Amino acid sequence: MTSPSSNSPALGSSFSIQFLAATIPFITLFIALLTIAHHNITIKLSQTKSLPPGPPGLPFLGNLSLILRPNLHHRLAHLSLTYGPIMRLRLGTKLWIVISSPTIAKQIFTEKDLEFSNHEQPIAATVISYGGSNLVRCPYGPTWRMLRRVFVHELVNAKSLDAAAELRRGEMKRAVRGIWAKQGKSSSINVGELGFEVSLNMLMTMLCGEEQSVKWREKGVEFRRVMMETVELLGRQNASDYLPLLSWLDLQGIERGMKKRVAWMDRVYEEMIEERKRMRECGAAGDEEGESGKDLLSKLLKIRDGEDSRFKLSNIQLKGLIMDFLVGGTTGAWTTLEWLMAELIHRPDAYRRALNELDTVVGRKRAVEESDIPHLPYLRCLIKETLRLHSVIPLLVPRVPVRPITIAGHLIPAGARVVTNVWAIQNNPEVWDKPHEFRPERFLPGGEGESIAGGFGFFPFGAGRRKCAGLPLAERMVPFVAATLLHLFEWRVTDGEGTDLKGRSGVTLTKEKALVAVAVARFPACREMYE
Numbered sequence: 001m002t003s004p005s006s007n008s009p010a011l012g013s014s015f016s017i018q019f020l021a022a023t024i025p026f027i028t029l030f031i032a033l034l035t036i037a038h039h040n041i042t043i044k045l046s047q048t049k050s051l052p053p054g055p056p057g058l059p060f061l062g063n064l065s066l067i068l069r070p071n072l073h074h075r076l077a078h079l080s081l082t083y084g085p086i087m088r089l090r091l092g093t094k095l096w097i098v099i100s101s102p103t104i105a106k107q108i109f110t111e112k113d114l115e116f117s118n119h120e121q122p123i124a125a126t127v128i129s130y131g132g133s134n135l136v137r138c139p140y141g142p143t144w145r146m147l148r149r150v151f152v153h154e155l156v157n158a159k160s161l162d163a164a165a166e167l168r169r170g171e172m173k174r175a176v177r178g179i180w181a182k183q184g185k186s187s188s189i190n191v192g193e194l195g196f197e198v199s200l201n202m203l204m205t206m207l208c209g210e211e212q213s214v215k216w217r218e219k220g221v222e223f224r225r226v227m228m229e230t231v232e233l234l235g236r237q238n239a240s241d242y243l244p245l246l247s248w249l250d251l252q253g254i255e256r257g258m259k260k261r262v263a264w265m266d267r268v269y270e271e272m273i274e275e276r277k278r279m280r281e282c283g284a285a286g287d288e289e290g291e292s293g294k295d296l297l298s299k300l301l302k303i304r305d306g307e308d309s310r311f312k313l314s315n316i317q318l319k320g321l322i323m324d325f326l327v328g329g330t331t332g333a334w335t336t337l338e339w340l341m342a343e344l345i346h347r348p349d350a351y352r353r354a355l356n357e358l359d360t361v362v363g364r365k366r367a368v369e370e371s372d373i374p375h376l377p378y379l380r381c382l383i384k385e386t387l388r389l390h391s392v393i394p395l396l397v398p399r400v401p402v403r404p405i406t407i408a409g410h411l412i413p414a415g416a417r418v419v420t421n422v423w424a425i426q427n428n429p430e431v432w433d434k435p436h437e438f439r440p441e442r443f444l445p446g447g448e449g450e451s452i453a454g455g456f457g458f459f460p461f462g463a464g465r466r467k468c469a470g471l472p473l474a475e476r477m478v479p480f481v482a483a484t485l486l487h488l489f490e491w492r493v494t495d496g497e498g499t500d501l502k503g504r505s506g507v508t509l510t511k512e513k514a515l516v517a518v519a520v521a522r523f524p525a526c527r528e529m530y531e
């Protein structure tokens, strides 16, 4: 008798293909583990003595299981109580050095800032940054310096921001009108969604002018969904980053998911660029002096097309900067606004004080203007306190030294990920008095905030060369939106929906449950402030 397989060469070859397909992952896993073992042994023999202390880990995988769950900022803060303010974690082939002390952070971001000027580039970030072509992920060097100059001096410099103040005002008015229109219909408002929508519309209008942004406004809901999913994927710890030999399997689907969403955003950017080009060709988009010339996309296109000899920008870099502007801008703004409103609902006395300040400075007959912000010190304290308790990016963007560096007597090897737990520092009882209480007053002149911030106890925007490039815009946009919403409406929560203060962190720290509130006009007799 012959076996079925010997009679059927086709079946035989399909069997061996199936066998091969089934064994490849195991062979790869085996090779991966051998490589990690070799890598670990090499690190162990040469460096363990001088590395910072850290928890014991499993063979090959190290402490990987610790970081694959949410709310990593909490877990790392807790671990640092045992292992100290500079701690190591071994994650597959990677080494993390976690910093939880202001003194060590100060050393890293001041004395040694140059050595720590590279941001890490995990797989998901490589996808969203067009392979490291945007500002957030560009390796430190001449290209990064050029991108940073374009961003800081062309997009968010005082002149550009002043020129676009009217556009932000228009978007704020549009949002107010929308909230007003819902009056009396007992419709609740998702505060985070509102914050996202207003900030996205402001950024879009600044980017491509009022006329063109109307078209993108229709895509706002989808934009929000895609962007939120992108940020969520960006914040998930990806096993492929720590076990590179297995990365082709993309076990958690993070790379695939990211590519899909980035492709969607890329299509939007390409369309925006094409349309702007058409407008410029037919003279609808003018010079910098003209009305539509104020838009930032025209400036970027001029640079890309070689009309501005100071800089050189490729199309990919241009799209990377748009990504920085929109993702960085919306993420920081909406999370801060939602946390701020949630905190105020728990602190009626702080809420009342904010309203008193607004009613005194702005009055009851006109809406808030951006120019009012410098005269609203308590409002600025509220925002600082929100950023202290709920840092938007609780672990900042990890830095990667290019050569071995000794900090606080410990070796940080080249290529290690230096993760600064700014949340832990800003919530440390050894640094702050009753840190878990929302007390905006601490940032008033003479309060503890002044001295602690100088000593690296408060730096929600990061520090050093790679400090948030969008800070000048954030300092205008966030207080302006917050002040307007507080001044014109009374915010009431219905069933306590989302009023708890539980957070959930990935790359950003957001509220676990969305805050939903009803907005009631404070000055209904002054319809012109709302319509």
Ligand code: HEM
Pocket: 119, 135, 136, 137, 148, 151, 324, 325, 326, 328, 329, 330, 331, 332, 333, 336, 387, 392, 393, 396, 397, 460, 461, 462, 463, 464, 465, 466, 467, 468, 469, 470, 471, 473, 474, 478
């Ligand atoms: C409340 C608002 C915001 C917060 C808390 C925030 C926070 C941060 C943090 C922590 C970093 C990393 C800094 C470091 O590595 O030391 C960063 C970088 C950055 N942010 Fe922001 N950000 C905010 C708003 C914005 C806005 C409005 C924009 C753009 C319009 C923006 C664009 C950027 C960019 C481009 C970088 C990368 C800078 C570089 O690598 O050179 N951010 N931000």
